[in-house]
Amino acid sequence: MLGASELTTVAAVREQRSYVCTVRDNYGERDEVVVVPCEDGDAAVRAWINRCTHEAQRFDTGRGVAMRDGQMICPKHGSMFDSCSGDCDNGEAAGTTLPGVEVAVEDGTVYLADEDYTFVHEGTITDDDGDDGPSSTSHIGF
Template sequence: MADRYRLTSVETVREEGSWAFTVRDEHGGDEEVLLVPCEDDADDAVTAWVNRCTHEAQRLYREGVGAVVRNGEVVCPKHGSMFDACSGYCDNGEAADTTLVDVDVTVEDGQVYLTDDDATFLYEGLASDDDGGDGPSSTSHLQF
């Protein structure tokens, strides 16, 4: 088991609706990760997903906005695909029949810990935007 690193509290994830951090993956690359509440599980459950839609590598979590989570699903801001917050599976839109890449976390006494053997915590928040933009120009009919 990996050394665990305390990320945040379950209460913070629930209050903010999502929470992001950046890790170094097993290949030496930096990956953004988002935490979201998982309503299908215990009251203190959260899940962690790589911050990337499976359709076009679109960020699901953006600084200043967070991740859009509606009815237990994480919504891609570009095309509107919706991923189950607990399983990461998408059954609609451009990303249908795909599943988000998971990152192992553990909840203990209301605290969320990174426990993924293939990820090393770097910092809270996202990597800087190289393009200077603050998000996609949405082609979805959804408005946030």
């Protein structure tokens, strides 16, 4: 696919439940994209920013997305997001929708087709810099 970055295959996403990669937005900031299986019409996969809308918890930390019945499960509070629409109708994130990322599928291969993002590398942001973010988000000291 001309001008698009090859990410993975539909078969790999289905087998592993998800695929995660690091991208750079138009402002130069890095973010993560997660590709998940989707059974909606002709769409074999969908891609979302790899964060719950409630507290920015990552769905995939490099070990795959927890999924049940076509829904992505936030590991922090259990909110469930439809893997095809990105909509959440339960838990702390109810009434929100995940930010989508455009991908295209051609001959079973998944490509990053969103002009707002540039592929950086496979895996999470922390896979290349050793920075896991803050050690705690708690404001309580002991």
